[in-house]
Amino acid sequence: MTDRFGIEDLKRILREGAGGASELEGDIQNASFEDLGYDSLALLETGSRIGREYGLEFEDTAFADVETPQDFVDVVNAHLLSTPAHG
Template structure:
């Protein structure tokens, strides 16, 4: 069975890990994490939470160039597919 990671999964994990409130209610796919109020530490924590929940391991460097939720969803799905 193939899992897929979507924006609603990311929003849930962001809320659980770092909060985010009403900023996550809008269409955030192309809004930078900085504009959403998430710093690099929050992004690393988010990657860690995603990894635990989906059974993935990310190198810290895999998350360095991620600027938007769309980028993160793409990276997670690539890992889920084994790429």
């Protein structure tokens, strides 16, 4: 298991859970999730999938303020770094 979560990891999980592969091409780091076609429900599902895959527990509001894929990646990495098994 890796200690870093990246944009490519996020793209993979978004595709698996919420679809929308065409919106995920190219440099999406700073695009808004709204522009990419993802709503808050899709982001909650994505957070749940990441939690299961990486053994993380996120608070219900962990992704409430994320607006871009980079914001999402930053939240996941902060949790990875603060989890004893990873950091």
